[in-house]
Each structure stands twice: as structure tokens, then as C-alpha cells.
Amino acid sequence: GVTQSPTHLIKTRGQQVTLRCSSQSGHNTVSWYQQALGQGPQFIFQYYREEENGRGNFPPRFSGLQFPNDSSELNVNALELDDSALYLCASSHSFTSGGTDTQYFGPGTRLTVL
Amino acid sequence: GQNIDQPTEMTATEGAIVQINCTYQTSGFNGLFWYQQHAGEAPTFLSYNVLDGLEEKGRFSSFLSRSKGYSYLLLKELQMKDSASYLCAVRDGNYQLIWGAGTKLIIKP
Numbered sequence: 017g018v019t020q021s022p023t024h025l026i027k028t029r030g031q032q033v034t035l036r037c038s039s040q041s042g043h044n045t046v047s048w049y050q051q052a053l054g055q056g057p058q059f060i061f062q063y064y065r066e067e068e069n070g071r072g073n074f075p076p077r078f079s080g081l082q083f084p085n086d087s088s089e090l091n092v093n094a095l096e097l098d099d100s101a102l103y104l105c106a107s108s109h110s111f112t113s114g115g116t117d118t119q120y121f122g123p124g125t126r127l128t129v130l
Numbered sequence: 131g132q133n134i135d136q137p138t139e140m141t142a143t144e145g146a147i148v149q150i151n152c153t154y155q156t157s158g159f160n161g162l163f164w165y166q167q168h169a170g171e172a173p174t175f176l177s178y179n180v181l182d183g184l185e186e187k188g189r190f191s192s193f194l195s196r197s198k199g200y201s202y203l204l205l206k207e208l209q210m211k212d213s214a215s216y217l218c219a220v221r222d223g224n225y226q227l228i229w230g231a232g233t234k235l236i237i238k239p
Contacts, residue, residue: 047227056134056217056229057173070226104172118163119227121172 018107018122026128032093035125037105039086045069046088047119048080049104057104063088064110092127100129132156134230136218141236146208150216150233152201158223164192164203165217167232173217176203205235213237 019038027033039046045064049057059072063082077093086107092099103126106119134154142148154162161180165173179185179194179201191204203216215232222228 049229054231056219056231058229059226062226070224072226117221117225118175118178120175121165123172 018105018120020103020105020122020125022125023123024126024128026130027095028130029095029097031095032091033095033127035090035092035103035105035127037088037090037107037122039088039105039107040120041086043086043107043109043120045108045110045117046082047106047108048088048090049106050074050099051102051104051124053101060090095129097129100127102126132222132228134218134220134228136216136230136233138231139234139236141238142205142208144208144210144237144239147204147206148208148235150203150205150218150235152203152218152230154199154201154218154220154228154230156220156222156228159196160221160223160225162192162194162201163219163221163227164190164201165219166214167217168214176216208237210237210239 021036047062048060051057061071062069066082079091082088102124104124105122108117108119164176167173177192184193189206194201215234217232218230219227
């Protein structure tokens with residue numbers, strides 16, 4: 017399945033954070049989401065074959081990488097209080113590769129910014 | 131803009147049937163997903179509809195009408211463990227998922 021680390025993280029405003037995700041074996045697409053309490057997931061960006069393949073309405077201080085070994089990371093610079101949320105990683109096998117593109121989620125990282 | 135509407139909260143009784151509705155307005159349509167999310171956990175995939183009609187999967191069924199921009203998730207023989215949020219998500223014309231805010235389902239004994 018999809019794994020994420022760490023499970024919980026506490027940072028202070030202005031700091032930088034890196035969240036990690038390991039995709040399900042055989043999946044070539046990873047998407048990152050931010051989910052505030054009581055809300056649906058908000059799309060941050062998606063990576064396909066190590067290239068950014070779509071981005072939601074998030075500022076450039078949110079950046080990411082996808083590696084050849086099915087792992088990826090989300091970096092957030094200059095943390096703000098509003099960045100406190102659950103960050104979810106989801107992997108899928110894209111349409112263009114013959115998959116259904118159904119997304120399977122990791123357990124998430126709960127980020128608290130003080 | 132694009133939006134997905136779901137009721138915020140619903141209450142049902144153990145053993146009963148509940149229908150959770152989802153209406154959507156998106157730029158293009160390439161499928162609709164339902165996910166279940168227990169508090170503090172990640173969403174788990176329940177169903178996928180891309181053609182009109184009903185998809186049945188055990189106690190859960192999902193229906194889609196593309197012309198009406200409408201879907202519902204039907205849960206039968208409700209169990210206490212079905213207490214969770216149910217998220218509707220639509221894949222738009224750019225193949226990106228647009229998510230609803232979720233419906234919190236409360237099951238009472």
C-alpha cells in the first residue's frame with residue numbers, strides 16, 4: 017500500500033518541512049492533497065514519471081519531487097499557521113499507461129504549525 | 131467555477147438504508163468516485179462510475195446520471211462501523227479530481 021512519513025509533525029511559523037510518501041508498487045502517478053478539518057481534500061499537485069502533471073491553487077512555496085523508486089516528497093517553505101492540516105499522498109496507475117487512475121491514499125501526515 | 135455539493139451531515143439507524151446525494155458542476159467529466167473516510171484516517175476507495183446507471187458492490191451501491199450532474203451512494207443494512215465521512219469526487223476534463231467537502235454519516239443504534 018501507500019505509506020507516508022512522519023505521521024505527525026510540529027513546526028513553527030517560517031520553518032520549512034519535507035513530507036515523504038512511498039507509492040503502491042506498480043503505480044506511476046502520485047498526487048498530494050491538503051485536508052483541513054471537516055473539509056474535503058484540496059489538490060496541491062500531481063507527478064507523473066517524475067514531472068509535475070497538474071497543480072492546484074497553491075503558492076510556489078509548495079513544491080514536490082517524484083523519484084524513480086516510487087517515492088515522492090512534498091516540501092513547504094516559509095510555513096504559515098494556515099498550513100496546519102492533514103497532508104495526504106495518493107498513488108495511481110495512469111490512464112495513459114493502461115490503468116484506471118483510481119487513487120489510493122496513504123495514512124497522511126498531520127502537520128501543526130505554531 | 132467547479133463545485134461539488136453534498137449534505138454536510140446525515141443520521142441513520144443501524145440496520146436501515148441511507149442514500150447520500152452528490153451534485154456536481156465541472157468543466158468536463160471523466161468519472162465520479164466515492165470514498166469513505168473515518169475520523170483521523172485517510173480516504174478509502176469505495177466505488178467508481180463513469181457511465182450512467184447503478185454499480186453494486188455488496189452493501190454499497192453507487193448511481194450516476196451524467197445529464198443531471200448527479201450521483202448517490204446507497205448504503206444498506208447499516209452497521210455502526212459505517213459511521214464515517216463519505217466523499218464524492220469528480221474527475222474533470224483535465225483529468226484532475228475535484229472533491230466535495232464530504233457527508234458525515236452518524237449511525238445510531
